[in-house]
Amino acid sequence: MRVVCADVGSTYTKVAVVDVAGGGLVATAAHPTTLAEGPLAGLRAAVAASGAAGPRAADEWYVCSSAGGGLRLAVIGYEELVTAQAGHRVGLSAGARVVHVAAGRLDRAGLAGVRAARPDVLLLVGGTDGGDAETLVHNAKRLSRWRVPTVVAGNADARGEVTAVLPHAVVTANVLPRIGVLDPGPARAAIREMFLRHVIGGRFGREFARLVRAATPDAVLTAVELLADHTGGGLLVVDVGGATTDVYSALPPGAEQLAEAAGTLARARTVEGDLGVRWNAPGVLAAATAERIAHSGLAQQAAARAADPGLLTDDGADRELATLAATVALRRHARGEPGGRGRRDLRDVRLVVGSGGALRHAKPADALGVLDALLADHGGGWPVPRAAGRVVDSDYVLAAAGLLAGDHPAAALALVKDHIETRRAPTRRDG
Numbered sequence: 001m002r003v004v005c006a007d008v009g010s011t012y013t014k015v016a017v018v019d020v021a022g023g024g025l026v027a028t029a030a031h032p033t034t035l036a037e038g039p040l041a042g043l044r045a046a047v048a049a050s051g052a053a054g055p056r057a058a059d060e061w062y063v064c065s066s067a068g069g070g071l072r073l074a075v076i077g078y079e080e081l082v083t084a085q086a087g088h089r090v091g092l093s094a095g096a097r098v099v100h101v102a103a104g105r106l107d108r109a110g111l112a113g114v115r116a117a118r119p120d121v122l123l124l125v126g127g128t129d130g131g132d133a134e135t136l137v138h139n140a141k142r143l144s145r146w147r148v149p150t151v152v153a154g155n156a157d158a159r160g161e162v163t164a165v166l167p168h169a170v171v172t173a174n175v176l177p178r179i180g181v182l183d184p185g186p187a188r189a190a191i192r193e194m195f196l197r198h199v200i201g202g203r204f205g206r207e208f209a210r211l212v213r214a215a216t217p218d219a220v221l222t223a224v225e226l227l228a229d230h231t232g233g234g235l236l237v238v239d240v241g242g243a244t245t246d247v248y249s250a251l252p253p254g255a256e257q258l259a260e261a262a263g264t265l266a267r268a269r270t271v272e273g274d275l276g277v278r279w280n281a282p283g284v285l286a287a288a289t290a291e292r293i294a295h296s297g298l299a300q301q302a303a304a305r306a307a308d309p310g311l312l313t314d315d316g317a318d319r320e321l322a323t324l325a326a327t328v329a330l331r332r333h334a335r336g337e338p339g340g341r342g343r344r345d346l347r348d349v350r351l352v353v354g355s356g357g358a359l360r361h362a363k364p365a366d367a368l369g370v371l372d373a374l375l376a377d378h379g380g381g382w383p384v385p386r387a388a389g390r391v392v393d394s395d396y397v398l399a400a401a402g403l404l405a406g407d408h409p410a411a412a413l414a415l416v417k418d419h420i421e422t423r424r425a426p427t428r429r430d431g
Contacts, residue, residue: 023414095218127155219402242278
């Protein structure tokens, strides 16, 4: 059976037609996303461009989306450095863009700050199981008149009171049941459901919402987890986009990490909203300058790309902008927050994967050159991988594999093995 796997982004819709019997990639195609007409029009056009017949049944469509800005999430926790930080990390792992983090008891000004961030979904956390419950209940009462989709993943002892105050909320297991123990799964699933039901359905209608199964970053992280489980080694993915640059990492078993109260995710994602090679190209230059990374001064080229995201040129600026965006994003991901919280030990990463249009559409040598720059970045305050191969997801199979992993795990694994793992190019250090 052939199925369509599609990532409907804000700019382009990318399609991969997969034979799930063997995990073979039948065809790929892309088409501009048609947000004004509705994303279904662009999706159907992309399928037609692939040359494959469109699926006849809804269960033959596997779609993820970040169209319209993706999922905007606000996190409200008990302590800034503990439950709020834990919720922040869980929100990122669910494919959200965390637009606001609040800690402590919400007062009028605090509630106004959350509202001003215009979140699509709220994640309300606070207290370990058996610990403080008063702050969680207080914040639930503060939010009771605001009918925004809400996921509650805090102190289990407060569930009864919180449910009475927020009957519309989805209440799930605590993201931080004990100090230092982070449990992202239940909250991640609940956030995904809220995204599909309220965000996608509300923006684009029920017909499109019925096809969408995940936020795009959520699907990609699932594929990262699948490949990491298969290889048993550390894995790093850097996705350079037009508006953001996302970094995903899966730590190898036994990787030494900084112990911290908010817990550490073995598989994590960060999103840098100021680093993109189109809409946010000027932000890339500002961030590179702040990091003291030398560049050739691309102010004019960056401004032109921000003004016209569809601009295609052969002036070499795209490669340099992609290198700068990827380098800054990876530094931030590896170093974590100020003070070392969330630091990632990536020394034992064995495979670095490049993704995003800036790399997929570049010449192969140029795309690998961007990844080589990451592995040679010894000035960023973090230890680089000691011996990592690198590969570019030129066929855009990570999102497809993540979408298929639940229903067709063998096909999903075949995709990442055939199009990612086996195409691994060695670094100069390991051959």
